[in-house]
Amino acid sequence: MTVLELSNVSKHFGAIQAVNDVSFALAAGEVVGLMGDNGAGKSTLVKMIAGNFRPSHGTIRMEGKVLNMHRPVDARGHGIEIVHQDLALCDNLTAAANVFLGRELKRGFGPFGILDYAAMYRRAGEIFAELKSETRPRDLVKKMSGGQRQAVAIARTRLSDAKIVLMDEPTAAISVRQIAEVLALIRRLRDQGISVVLISHRMPDVFTVADRVIVMRRGRKVADKKIAASSPEEVTGLITGAIEAA
Amino acid sequence: MAITLNQSIDHRQHSRLSALVASQTFWVVVALCLACLYLSFETDSFATSKNLYNITRNVTFTAIIALGMTMVIITGGIDLSVGSVLCLSSMILAITMHAGHSIEVGILAAIGTALLVGAFNGILIAYLNFPPFVVTLGMLSLARSLAMVASNNTVVFEFGPDHQKLLSLGGGAFFFGIANPVIYMVVLALIFGFVLRWTKFGRHLFAIGGNEHAAVLTGVPVRPMKVAVYMISALTAGIAGIIQTGWLGAVTTNIGAGMELQVIAAAVIGGANLAGGVGTAFGALVGAALIEVIRNSLGLLGISAFWQGAFIGGAIILAVLFDRLRNLRIND
Numbered sequence A: 001m002t003v004l005e006l007s008n009v010s011k012h013f014g015a016i017q018a019v020n021d022v023s024f025a026l027a028a029g030e031v032v033g034l035m036g037d038n039g040a041g042k043s044t045l046v047k048m049i050a051g052n053f054r055p056s057h058g059t060i061r062m063e064g065k066v067l068n069m070h071r072p073v074d075a076r077g078h079g080i081e082i083v084h085q086d087l088a089l090c091d092n093l094t095a096a097a098n099v100f101l102g103r104e105l106k107r108g109f110g111p112f113g114i115l116d117y118a119a120m121y122r123r124a125g126e127i128f129a130e131l132k133s134e135t136r137p138r139d140l141v142k143k144m145s146g147g148q149r150q151a152v153a154i155a156r157t158r159l160s161d162a163k164i165v166l167m168d169e170p171t172a173a174i175s176v177r178q179i180a181e182v183l184a185l186i187r188r189l190r191d192q193g194i195s196v197v198l199i200s201h202r203m204p205d206v207f208t209v210a211d212r213v214i215v216m217r218r219g220r221k222v223a224d225k226k227i228a229a230s231s232p233e234e235v236t237g238l239i240t241g242a243i244e245a246a
Numbered sequence B: 001m002a003i004t005l006n007q008s009i010d011h012r013q014h015s016r017l018s019a020l021v022a023s024q025t026f027w028v029v030v031a032l033c034l035a036c037l038y039l040s041f042e043t044d045s046f047a048t049s050k051n052l053y054n055i056t057r058n059v060t061f062t063a064i065i066a067l068g069m070t071m072v073i074i075t076g077g078i079d080l081s082v083g084s085v086l087c088l089s090s091m092i093l094a095i096t097m098h099a100g101h102s103i104e105v106g107i108l109a110a111i112g113t114a115l116l117v118g119a120f121n122g123i124l125i126a127y128l129n130f131p132p133f134v135v136t137l138g139m140l141s142l143a144r145s146l147a148m149v150a151s152n153n154t155v156v157f158e159f160g161p162d163h164q165k166l167l168s169l170g171g172g173a174f175f176f177g178i179a180n181p182v183i184y185m186v187v188l189a190l191i192f193g194f195v196l197r198w199t200k201f202g203r204h205l206f207a208i209g210g211n212e213h214a215a216v217l218t219g220v221p222v223r224p225m226k227v228a229v230y231m232i233s234a235l236t237a238g239i240a241g242i243i244q245t246g247w248l249g250a251v252t253t254n255i256g257a258g259m260e261l262q263v264i265a266a267a268v269i270g271g272a273n274l275a276g277g278v279g280t281a282f283g284a285l286v287g288a289a290l291i292e293v294i295r296n297s298l299g300l301l302g303i304s305a306f307w308q309g310a311f312i313g314g315a316i317i318l319a320v321l322f323d324r325l326r327n328l329r330i331n332d
Ligand SMILES: Nc1ncnc2c1ncn2[C@@H]1O[C@H](COP(=O)(O)OP(=O)(O)OP(=O)(O)O)[C@@H](O)[C@H]1O
Pocket: A013, A016, A017, A018, A036, A037, A038, A039, A040, A041, A042, A043, A044, A045, A085
């Protein structure tokens, strides 16, 4: 069953054509590896799906309906969650404050509600436990290790019942053990029927968890294949341009 | 389970205490108390009700604007125009009332002017990506000039039919002999403190100052919030202007001149970090109080007023030094 469908999506920043006429579909419970050289347009593509950018051309459909998103909140409302490449964390805030940034829990009535610190600490603690992370909800992000920071960014995606989770290089700059945790989480998400788009430069990550690999080069999609039908050598060739397309 | 719970409670209490001792505001409060104690023993005139009344009232103008400034600084911005906005609002109030309008109309006009100036600053900064320093520096010059144009650079000291009302609003003491400006300051400080700690808006201000890009990515409405923050800053300047007009009973076009630096000093002494992401309403009050006590004490101790700048400058550097030392320790 197709959850997400991109048709002829393009994005340009002034004269820079970051994403050029990309189409693909994402099925429920499918893990897609998105690969490509630096500047290939991977982050720009997922940011459009997450409501950070509006496509210059093309449409994004979810479960058949065209999505018209102006802000990240709109995407979250449709069950789309993202872990940003630079993690998008505020060092001066606590782990819990970062997890809930933009969707703080409140108690009291409507606009007069006040921040519910206790509930946010509790819920963040539960998510960190679920992620098997040693992160403490009250600690400032400033003082955290790379892995803990990653956990905070990933914890955001667990706040609501997501249908699609976009991960932009979630395994960059973390230890082998923590990479295994992230990959295990991706499998758990898949088992719950959640679709995952995993951006990574690490061939082993993609080839262990992904069902399909999409390769982008200079803004264009140059390959979209089942993992079983491809190989790390072929994907490397596609990324560098040694192989034109597949 | 029981052990981890106890440990975590221990950890929390320990970290509360150490956070308190490590906070810049805490040491400024200590310094303030020591200075007051010393002055009460050393001079006969410090701990008199008249002097304390004067100090508390003088503190308020700086403190009220420092509240708004602290919000701006938390977002990583700066507002150099507050002294001139104070002047412009005071002048608009004075002229409106002098022309025979009621105090309500005058206040509305003054507040409206302040908000307009703040919105102008904010829109240039948030939507056209002007550096806050440049925009508000321009406004510092512009707003005072407008006040001169509006008044033809004269002194206004007659405020029409509601003259007396205005004077008692700023100079009187409606409750328990506490100077009115002090009451306004306390009420505003409580509101600012509440907003910063307990509302989504407050939380998002800290997020913007901590990592503006992250705030944008997570869907915080950064631009409208920045506009709001410069409007709030101008609003505090406007409110201070109205109260000060009532207290002085006259408005000249150099009212509030140089005030921006004193207000920024108060915010910074109180723990606001010019890099953004840090600051409290309580800190703004404490910072303003320390500056005023230093100024007051120099007079009482018979030290030349020329030393005032040196002492206030020293207080700024010393206060921030504590913060630096703490960060050095963390980074080691
Ligand atoms: N906000 C922006 N404004 C202007 N140009 C941008 C912007 N964001 C991205 N670009 C440009 O778009 C192109 C694609 O960038 P993108 O970040 O999507 O690449 P990427 O595939 O994620 O690379 P990396 O592997 O290095 O993360 C680059 O040329 C980049 O300079």
